[in-house]
Amino acid sequence: MDFPVLIQYKEVDGWHIYICDSFPGFYVASTNKDKARKDIVFSLNKLIELDTGVDIGLTEDQILVV
Numbered sequence: 001m002d003f004p005v006l007i008q009y010k011e012v013d014g015w016h017i018y019i020c021d022s023f024p025g026f027y028v029a030s031t032n033k034d035k036a037r038k039d040i041v042f043s044l045n046k047l048i049e050l051d052t053g054v055d056i057g058l059t060e061d062q063i064l065v066v
Helices: 033-052
Strands: 005-012 015-019 027-030 063-065
Touching: 005 033, 015 033, 027 033, 033 063
Parallel strands: 005 063
Antiparallel strands: 005 015, 015 027
16 A cells, blocks of 8 residues: 555535545545544545455554645
8 A cells, every 4th residue: 555545635515525546435524524534544444444354554644635
């Protein structure tokens, strides 16, 4: 896996949406931008664990929101 993991951000009709092309199915959205941003690391770790069976322990320092 390459670091940092690039997370794309967009805001649509008051929803703050985060997706990642490297991990199809990754999608975090909320009307609360801070909550959505805080959910990124947990959600990405869980998606990777469900897909691979491995908890890689991704941290905030290993992502880049663009």
